Amino acid sequence: MPFRIHVTKDFDQMSQVAAGVVEDSMTAQLAERDSYVLGLATGNSPTGLYKHLAKAFNAGRLDARRVTTFNLDEYVGLPGENPQQRALHPESYSHFMITELFGLCYPRIPETNVPWGTLIEQDELLAALEAGDGCELVGTDKGRAVVISPDAEGYLGWIRDEVLDGYAKKIAAAGGIDLHVIGVGGRGHVAFHESGIPFDASPMLLVKLDEQTLRDAVIDQHFISEAVAPHFAISMGAELVFRARKVLMVANGPRKTGPVVEAVLGAVTPDVPLSYGQKYVADGGDLTFVLDEKAAAELLDRADEVAARGFEIIDHRGEPYESMATVAFCCAPQNGTLT
Template sequence: MEVLVLPTAADVARRAAEVVIEGLGAARRDEPVLGLATGSSPLGLYAELAAAVRAGRLDLTRARGFALDEYVGLPVGHPQSYREVLLREVCGPLGLDPGRLDVPDGSGRDEDELVAGAADYERRIAAAGGVDVQILGIGANGHLGFNEPGSALSSRTRVKRLSDRTRHDNARFFTGPEGVPTHCVTQGLGTVLAARRLVLVASGPAKADAVAAALEGPLSASCPASVLQWHADATAVLDEAAAARLRNRDYYDASAAGL
């Protein structure tokens, strides 16, 4: 795992975009597959990727995108559904065909339909040849996607209940905590680990404890993001505030400097 610490969130976005672009290029596929996170953490990264598209350094017209997760129960077209967020923040600016965007199905009428939709999502990822580069954020409680603490490290796409902490943190996107759905469909940690490259972005002091637990704590379901330690090609790009509680900072800086 590579840990890169940059001075500011803007620097994080620029460096993470380069790691993503490099990973897509290394895939050497006519139709690369990009794993897409939502929330505030990757917005700067997406803006940098959009700038690369405008500059002709990146072409995603033949790419496919797979979202990490989706809320259960939001009506079609709800502005805070992750499909709508990705259409706004990714498809338009990055030139990704909306018809090539896949999002977990949270519209099932009952648990059986939701479970069947989750299984189908796994099949669609496999049919696309797997994810080449998965973009990730991290929750303040260490969640990855919507894999809350206690999630099985080998889990696949499934229905999950959101923790009170996550619903409180996401209330800013809704009218308040009561407006945040209680359940989601999320890629599992095992699904995330199957991607060829993982790129985690984190900024700000609110993420410092979770980042330290994920990168330097034990590999544990108590901190779902700790699965990054298990991946052969994972890069965490952090600003100074998010990296503030790392014990091995000197080593990370020396490693980033190269031979």
């Protein structure tokens, strides 16, 4: 199957090209089937894509009522007295998705799923981990996966069965993900599958965040102190992400240049989790990257190596495109009813 690398001028063109990939896939499938399962990511890179997608739903080009979504990840340990408060916290990924996509669509997407990290009580999790029974931390870097043994009982057993395995089983029951939108972190990580976590750790990961991640969250003013910042997260592992029938990765800015080229031209290694995409393509998967020219800079310099791998670079930089400033973020439906 193909691996296409689309190169665009900037964030606006990247968003439009990426949205076109999603819309084309959805249009083709919904012409033949009743439903579409869409995988989603958080972060800055896909936000423009989501605005274009909301516009397509609101204009009637796509039917949101036939779509089910599954997100990549969610924090564990957000401030709040109960799961509802945690899910509504402004730094939760549930809140992010409502703001950036779900709340913009008319009609609404009938079923959206974000990993169930807000159900976990961080204090109970810490107590179970301190007891030291039934789990181990795995990984070669600062972010580690908490691997819960098959015979673990109590709170850890509940997390394994209901939160981790339960989410993976729900994806499978929906028929799997038709297209998964992902981004990439500064060290090549996908969601919270951090650098150094083995690919076979678990389909769904419980990840202990490293101390620098906590400090950065406070420095960036996401949380007022490390004490109230989440210390854990729930995330799809790269292996589960790449079970999707199509994967679309979007990335912009110079911070992504190194991870992108390592993922495309380097070894397949847990040190760069996005590199699993090479195995996915070799096994018949359909992978698309949409990059702005800064994220693509080193790939463009090494275009001969990319071609030698059999991967296709498609350059859109000379084409006209729509400014995000002109995208109607919340289109009124055609009957004039506002939501």
